[in-house]
Amino acid sequence: KEANLTKANLTKANLREADLTKANLTKANLTKAKLITTNLTKANLTQAGLTQAKLRKANLSKADLTEANLTEANLTGADLTDADLTEANLTEADLTKAKLITADMTKAKLTQADLQGADLTDADLTKANLSKVDLTRARMKGADLQEADLTDADLQGADLIEADLKGANLTRADLTRAHLNKANLKGANLTEADLTEANLTEANLSQANLK
Numbered sequence: 001k002e003a004n005l006t007k008a009n010l011t012k013a014n015l016r017e018a019d020l021t022k023a024n025l026t027k028a029n030l031t032k033a034k035l036i037t038t039n040l041t042k043a044n045l046t047q048a049g050l051t052q053a054k055l056r057k058a059n060l061s062k063a064d065l066t067e068a069n070l071t072e073a074n075l076t077g078a079d080l081t082d083a084d085l086t087e088a089n090l091t092e093a094d095l096t097k098a099k100l101i102t103a104d105m106t107k108a109k110l111t112q113a114d115l116q117g118a119d120l121t122d123a124d125l126t127k128a129n130l131s132k133v134d135l136t137r138a139r140m141k142g143a144d145l146q147e148a149d150l151t152d153a154d155l156q157g158a159d160l161i162e163a164d165l166k167g168a169n170l171t172r173a174d175l176t177r178a179h180l181n182k183a184n185l186k187g188a189n190l191t192e193a194d195l196t197e198a199n200l201t202e203a204n205l206s207q208a209n210l211k
Contacts, residue, residue: 002022007029014034022042029049035058042062053073061081065088073093080098085105090113097117105125112132122142131151139159147167156176160183167187177197187207 002024003020004024005028006024007027008025009029010033011029012032012034013030015038016034016036017038018035019039020043021039022044023040024044025048026044027047027049028045030053031049032052033050033054035053035055038055038058040058040060040063043060044064045068046064046066048065048068050068050070050073053070055073055075055078057077057079058075059079060083061079062083063080064084066084066086068085068088070088070090070093073090075093075095075098077096078098080103081101083100083103085103085108087107088105088109090108090110093110093113095113095115095118098115098119100118100120100123103120103123105123105128107127108125109129110133111129113130114134115138116134116136118135118138120138120140120143123140124144125148126144126146128145128148130145130153131149132153133150134154135158136154137157138155140163141159141161143160143163145163145165145168148165149169150173151169151171153170153173155178156174158175158178161179161181162183163180164184165188166184168185169189170193171189171191173190173193175193175195175198178195179199180203181199181201183200183203185203185205185208188205189209191209191211193210
């Protein structure tokens with residue numbers, strides 16, 4: 001435990017079920033590494049390279065992934081509760097059914113990522129890039145999405161109850177049957193957005209663009 005693997009080259013390494021609790025993996029190269037069900041609780045993965053890494057069902061709770069590169073990584077069912085993903089790159093990453101409760105994803109890049117059924121309850125996605133993201137049936141109650149880019153995002157059936165979408169860009173977003181009860185959409189851009197059967201009970205739509 002608490003191993004120092006700073007800048008280590010772990011390309012295609014097999015770390016399946018390994019215990020890397022509190023390990024220091026700052027700037028480590030974990031490209032295509034196998035980290036399936038690996039324990040990375042509280043690990044430091046700042047600026048780590050995890051492109052196409054296999055992190056299915058890995059435990060990354062409270063891990064520091066600031067500015068980490070997780071492009072095309074497989075994080076299906078992974079636990080990222082309380083993880084710090086500030087400015088992390090998750091482009092085209094698979095986060096299906098991942099747990100991101102109270103995770104910090106400020107300014108994170110999630111373009112075309114798959115977040116179907118993911119739990120983002122109370123997560124911070126301020127100014128995050130979520131364009132073309134699949135958030136079908138995602139749980140986002142109380143999430144902070146202020147000024148987030150959700151252009152062309154799929155939010156069908158998503159739970160956005162009490163979410164803060166102030167100033168968010170939801171151009172062409174699919175919000176069919178989405179739950180937006182008590183959501184804050186003040187100043188949000190909903191140009192060409194699909195709100196068919198969406199629940200907007202007590203939502204704040206002041207200054208929103210609904211053209």
